[in-house]
Amino acid sequence: MAIAQSESTEAALWTALRALEENAALDDRLAQRMRQTGDESLAERYETAARSRRQHADVLRSMIAERTV
Numbered sequence: 001m002a003i004a005q006s007e008s009t010e011a012a013l014w015t016a017l018r019a020l021e022e023n024a025a026l027d028d029r030l031a032q033r034m035r036q037t038g039d040e041s042l043a044e045r046y047e048t049a050a051r052s053r054r055q056h057a058d059v060l061r062s063m064i065a066e067r068t069v
Contacts, residue, residue: 010067017060024053 031046 006067010064013060013064013067017057017064020053020057020060024050024057027053 027046027050031043031050034040034043034046
């Protein structure tokens, strides 16, 4: 049972990591689009969101790496 729970937890961590990375990429695209339309304020908000998501993704990546050692 512990092995199944561990595998389930790892799968959830990978899913969360992928979601964060995909959302960060979307934020980057939106920031670029806002910058092209001249909305610098909104572009900066999207860039800030992308950085935050990448930082959270890094934490998850570290957690996954620790679990696989």
